[in-house]
Amino acid sequence: MRAGVELAGRYRLDEPVRSDGEGEIWQGVDLFLGRVVTIRVPPADPPEDAAAREEAIEHFQRESRAAVELSHPGIAPVQDVGEYEGRPFLVLEPWGGRDLGTELKQAPCGLPIGTALDYGIQAADALAAAHSAGLVHGEVKPSCLLLSDDGTVKLCDFGLAVLHEPEKAEDLDERADLYSLGATIFCLLTGREVVPAEATPSARSLRRGVLPELDAHLRDLLAKEPGRGPSKAAEVAETLHRACAPYESRYRLRLLAEAERIAWSIPFWHHRMPVLQGIVEVLAEEDPEEAERLARTVTKPHFQAHLLLTIAKTRAGDDASLAKKLLTAIEALAYTVSDPVVSRDGILRGLVELLAVHDPEDAERLVRNISGQYDMPAALCDLAEAVADRDPERAKELLREAAECVAAIPSTSERVGMACRVSGALAGRDPERARELLADAERLVRGDRSTRGGGWDGDLPPQNGWLSRIVEAMAGQDPAAAERLARGIDDPEVRARSLGSIVEAVAGRDPAAAERLARGIEHAGTRDVALGGIVRAVSARDPVAAERIIDDIEDPDFRITPWLDLVRAQARRDTAFAERIALAIPDPESRAWRLRDVAEALGAEDPVRARALLAEAAAPRVSAAALRAVVGVLAGLDPPEAERLARGIDDPAHRAQALRDVAVAVTVESPHHARGLLAEAESLARTVVRPYDRDAVLRETVQALAAIDPPEAERLAHTIGAPEQRAVALHDIAATLAGYDAAPRCGCRPSG
Numbered sequence: 001m002r003a004g005v006e007l008a009g010r011y012r013l014d015e016p017v018r019s020d021g022e023g024e025i026w027q028g029v030d031l032f033l034g035r036v037v038t039i040r041v042p043p044a045d046p047p048e049d050a051a052a053r054e055e056a057i058e059h060f061q062r063e064s065r066a067a068v069e070l071s072h073p074g075i076a077p078v079q080d081v082g083e084y085e086g087r088p089f090l091v092l093e094p095w096g097g098r099d100l101g102t103e104l105k106q107a108p109c110g111l112p113i114g115t116a117l118d119y120g121i122q123a124a125d126a127l128a129a130a131h132s133a134g135l136v137h138g139e140v141k142p143s144c145l146l147l148s149d150d151g152t153v154k155l156c157d158f159g160l161a162v163l164h165e166p167e168k169a170e171d172l173d174e175r176a177d178l179y180s181l182g183a184t185i186f187c188l189l190t191g192r193e194v195v196p197a198e199a200t201p202s203a204r205s206l207r208r209g210v211l212p213e214l215d216a217h218l219r220d221l222l223a224k225e226p227g228r229g230p231s232k233a234a235e236v237a238e239t240l241h242r243a244c245a246p247y248e249s250r251y252r253l254r255l256l257a258e259a260e261r262i263a264w265s266i267p268f269w270h271h272r273m274p275v276l277q278g279i280v281e282v283l284a285e286e287d288p289e290e291a292e293r294l295a296r297t298v299t300k301p302h303f304q305a306h307l308l309l310t311i312a313k314t315r316a317g318d319d320a321s322l323a324k325k326l327l328t329a330i331e332a333l334a335y336t337v338s339d340p341v342v343s344r345d346g347i348l349r350g351l352v353e354l355l356a357v358h359d360p361e362d363a364e365r366l367v368r369n370i371s372g373q374y375d376m377p378a379a380l381c382d383l384a385e386a387v388a389d390r391d392p393e394r395a396k397e398l399l400r401e402a403a404e405c406v407a408a409i410p411s412t413s414e415r416v417g418m419a420c421r422v423s424g425a426l427a428g429r430d431p432e433r434a435r436e437l438l439a440d441a442e443r444l445v446r447g448d449r450s451t452r453g454g455g456w457d458g459d460l461p462p463q464n465g466w467l468s469r470i471v472e473a474m475a476g477q478d479p480a481a482a483e484r485l486a487r488g489i490d491d492p493e494v495r496a497r498s499l500g501s502i503v504e505a506v507a508g509r510d511p512a513a514a515e516r517l518a519r520g521i522e523h524a525g526t527r528d529v530a531l532g533g534i535v536r537a538v539s540a541r542d543p544v545a546a547e548r549i550i551d552d553i554e555d556p557d558f559r560i561t562p563w564l565d566l567v568r569a570q571a572r573r574d575t576a577f578a579e580r581i582a583l584a585i586p587d588p589e590s591r592a593w594r595l596r597d598v599a600e601a602l603g604a605e606d607p608v609r610a611r612a613l614l615a616e617a618a619a620p621r622v623s624a625a626a627l628r629a630v631v632g633v634l635a636g637l638d639p640p641e642a643e644r645l646a647r648g649i650d651d652p653a654h655r656a657q658a659l660r661d662v663a664v665a666v667t668v669e670s671p672h673h674a675r676g677l678l679a680e681a682e683s684l685a686r687t688v689v690r691p692y693d694r695d696a697v698l699r700e701t702v703q704a705l706a707a708i709d710p711p712e713a714e715r716l717a718h719t720i721g722a723p724e725q726r727a728v729a730l731h732d733i734a735a736t737l738a739g740y741d742a743a744p745r746c747g748c749r750p751s752g
Helices: 050-069 100-106 113-132 160-164 166-171 174-190 212-221 233-247 249-263 269-286 288-296 301-315 320-334 340-358 360-368 375-387 392-406 412-426 431-447 463-475 479-487 492-507 511-519 524-538 543-551 556-570 575-584 588-605 607-617 624-634 639-647 652-666 671-685 691-706 710-717 723-740
Strands: 011-020 023-030 035-041 078-084 087-092 145-147 153-155
Touching: 011 035, 100 145, 100 174, 113 153, 113 174, 113 233, 174 212, 174 233, 212 233, 212 671, 233 249, 233 723, 249 269, 249 723, 269 288, 269 301, 269 723, 288 301, 301 320, 301 340, 320 340, 340 360, 340 375, 360 375, 375 392, 375 412, 392 412, 392 431, 412 431, 412 463, 431 463, 463 479, 463 492, 479 492, 492 511, 492 524, 511 524, 524 543, 524 556, 543 556, 556 575, 556 588, 575 588, 575 607, 588 607, 588 624, 607 624, 624 639, 624 652, 639 652, 652 671, 652 691, 671 691, 691 710, 691 723, 710 723
Parallel strands: none
Antiparallel strands: 011 023, 023 035, 035 087, 078 087, 145 153
């Protein structure tokens, strides 16, 4: 087809909308009525046999004309049917060219679950109307579901399947339509097409968030056995309505409203605010206006500003006008705070951090309004970090300005701390100025005559502690100068710790120099810690050297962490080496944790060996916490054995958590068994004596249950005693469902 062609002497093709394997779509004009229409031309591949071809075209036109008589909001109105040079065509009402096939190209791993189900419900309703009129579609698929801007989908292409494969005509019935509808919903959820000749995997195994009931409905729709599954499209629509309920926004909003109500009963603001912030974070994605309403009910200006800032950060990328309005309101709130230094400047710094990304000039204006002598250079550093990639020269200027502000800080402790921060930021841009800052800080400390209130102990003179902070900042810039300064510290313990900080800074780039320095530290414990730091730095690239250094650590207790670091670093690089090291750890508890790490790294590559290591880890005299960690890895390899091991844990809290881990591992393949395990975990949690621990276990159980049965998770959440834990559990359910009702992020290619 080409532009300008007139079909049947009445329809002119003007502009192509799309041309692909599904045929051609054109914007055209009805010359008789003088109105814009959409013209859909199926692919030019009719049967070669003339009789079969004629029969297929006749079937297509008959089905399409029957569709003309249907009046249903879910069926695309067919205005006319015709043929041009042996190719049939459909005339539809004007349409923008979007269909669910094109939507999947934008979300190749699946659409948001609630959206996919909504489209499925609309398609099922349309099929129900067609079937009641005696009309069979033939092949429902994403590309034949046209999408309007308001989210309405319209089914089109009745009879098109027979046009390509005439032999299908005898097999087409309502059940065939329902099968193809199931395949379409499966594709919308997972991004993968159903291949009839192959076994179809569980949608739940491919897409996080597909609840067991929905997965079972899809299995029924895709069943090939006669008599299994629904027989009527209306039944499918009703079933999908029920399955869609947990994914609906109003259900999540109700949970968040209940969480908010409970949050207000929490007595102390420092406990209440984290809960409110979590609720606002979810609401900001779900319903920004409701999130703003909640934030504005907080009467304390600095807390209200903090919540509004959370909304602005969440919405900045999607709704710039809302973010701008909120930022204006937050700035106004900042100036109403009674404490101009602590709260107001903290709010302004939060604004600077957000604005620096979107509007650096406005962020700089706000920096100039900060009055605190410490917060001003801190905000300049924040702004410099934000603009560094886009404008490195401006970042350098801002840091130099921050350096000038340091001298105005009256407190020696705060001035030293800020000098160290600004120096670190300047080191890569203006090394000379960075060194000058630290030299000024050293002179300031040596001239300070304070006798109490700083350093490593508030009852000792603070100068040694201040010098140690300068050493830490200097170590990355000039290790030799840092060592000179550290060796001049008169307190032996602070001196040793300062040298240890230099070792840590140098170990990554010059292990030999770091080892020389570490071995010269007089204090045995600090020397062992410093050697352990070198082990951490070299474990990945030189495990032999790391093992040698560990052997030189004098105190056996100080060897444990370096052993752990070495095993962790090598677990995914050289599992045999990591296994040998882990088995050599003398402490059973530490050995168990590291064998767990090696087994986790082996995983699917060598599950037999991984299971053997986990059996070794679950040795006598191992804590309940370690056993629970072993169960967490074993559950993914051998759920029955993990369950057996979990039931042997004495501590009820850890046993409940271990059973919960097994439930999470089996939830895809055995959701009913997972429910039973979680019910057992709940019963065990009730026996935990300490209320805080009991509520923590119940909350973890709620999180796992939300992926299987949200209403049951909600019931359990309401039984949690502490208001903050109860509110957070309800928030967790809403957040879990909100995460499910979003298109998954992945790197896969679009489906065909």
